[in-house]
Amino acid sequence: MAGETPGLRADARRNRDLIVTAARRLFLDQGVDVPLEEVARRAGVGIGTLYRRFPDRDALLRAVGEDTLRRLADLVETAQREEPDAWHALCRFLRSSAELRLGELSARLDPHLHQRIRAGHDLAEIRQRVVTAVLELTARAQADGALRPDAGPLDVAMLMTLSVYAPPGVPGDQAVRRVMEIMLDGLRAGGGSGLPGAPPAEDDLRRYTAVDPPPAAD
Structure with missing residues (x-):
């Protein structure tokens, strides 16, 4: 934080x-x-x-970006610790990401900070924590039969940055919650039509988040 x-x-x-x-x-x-x-x-x-x-403004922008990464790591690790299984932890984390307005914030910060945030060695450990947790939750939820088998960790990561335009007269928080619940239903195993293309793999998530794979064991 x-x-x-x-x-x-x-x-x-x-x-x-x-x-x-x-x-x-x-x-x-x-x-x-x-x-x-x-x-x-x-x-x-x-x-x-x-x-x-x-x-200067750049220093403040970077601080907001760093704080958001730390919040994400805390949110996903708290969900892992407190929820009864991987599916409920994954749903809680995605709902929390939407409430954090992560998609909107990323859209505003990325043009200014994209390369600096991704290349910052001091933030590598925090990004790795988030990536590791998403990979673990995705794998466990699929092994439990709760998450559809043709979804991958990159799909989860992209849902983390959900951004919803709410027209005038529609409460923004309510709109985001409704869309998130529709999307979570689409992630459940046994529902909906097949997804186009091959399921994204672990390497796709790492490229998306600029996190290098862990070194091979000796």
Whole structure:
């Protein structure tokens, strides 16, 4: 999470977390070009405090991207730990990803951060945690007979970035929940028509997330 920043005093860490949280919400609602003064105002800190933590907009964008990756890792690992089986954990994780508005946030951040986030060695471990959990959940849910056999981990990863346009008058959160439930029903074993093409493999997921395969054992 955003608070996992070593070397900061408690008050400085709290201010940093407030800024990242406010920035994330404003980037989603108004775009990444929102004035940094508005980010500081929404966070309840002075603009000088913001600039001490984040010297420019790119630094703040990166912090929001890193925080989102950490949230994803926490969400999927919590689902694995607390749900009774892989299928329920997978469904919980996908619902949580939709509630996080991951698809919208990725669409806003990726043009600015795509290569830096994917190439950041400091984030490799976090990306690996998410990929490992998705691979494990997909394999276990299929072995249990709950997940359709022609779906793969890349399909799950793409559903993580679900983004739904809600027309005026339709609550956005409700629209996302409805579409997610329709999609989860489509992932269940025994339902729906066959999917086009071959099932995506583990390597497809790793290319999608820029995570290298683990080294072969000696």
